[in-house]
Amino acid sequence: MCPLCERLAAPDPFRLATFDHCVVILGDNQGCPGWCTLVLRRHVEHLDELGHDQQQAIFGEVARVARAVRACFPASGAGGGPVRINYECLGNVVGHVHWHVVPRHADDPTPKATVWGWTPEALRGTMTRDERVALAGRLGASLTRP
Numbered sequence: 664m665c666p667l668c669e670r671l672a673a674p675d676p677f678r679l680a681t682f683d684h685c686v687v688i689l690g691d692n693q694g695c696p697g698w699c700t701l702v703l704r705r706h707v708e709h710l711d712e713l714g715h716d717q718q719q720a721i722f723g724e725v726a727r728v729a730r731a732v733r734a735c736f737p738a739s740g741a742g743g744g745p746v747r748i749n750y751e752c753l754g755n756v757v758g759h760v761h762w763h764v765v766p767r768h769a770d771d772p773t774p775k776a777t778v779w780g781w782t783p784e785a786l787r788g789t790m791t792r793d794e795r796v797a798l799a800g801r802l803g804a805s806l807t808r809p
């Protein structure tokens with residue numbers, strides 16, 4: 664069974680929103696606070712298997728998550744919000760279309776590189792469960808605001 668299909672089928676305290684195409688989850692890795700993952704609601708392995716309209720709609724959902732992340736971190740970067748947001752649709756580990764929305768904050772240790780060279784501990788970050796729950800509440804509220 665696909666681990667993302669399994670995750671979508673189970674109750675998840677870190678599910679932030681359910682959009683038309685994707686479910687938004689606060690990522691297990693919070694080394695970059697606010698890291699969210701959008702998981703396509705149905706099992707499709709490759710983005711290019713989807714129709715053009717679906718691809719566009721999914722990217723609209725990805726951008727909507729990025730806006731919510733910026734709203735939740737208004738003071739991280741010089742211009743407000745994360746200095747940069749990385750968007751990644753990889754599928755190398757789990758072959759089910761999903762997007763990582765990775766805010767790169769002003770204190771990012773490697774701002775010119777992707778996060779995938781970080782140690783597992785650095786990726787996971789130091790946020791406590793209570794802090795993750797609080798952040799999920801703020802992001803969820805921001806995502807469902809019209």
Ligand SMILES: [Zn+2]
Pocket residue numbers: 665666667668669705706707758759
């Ligand atoms: Zn799947």
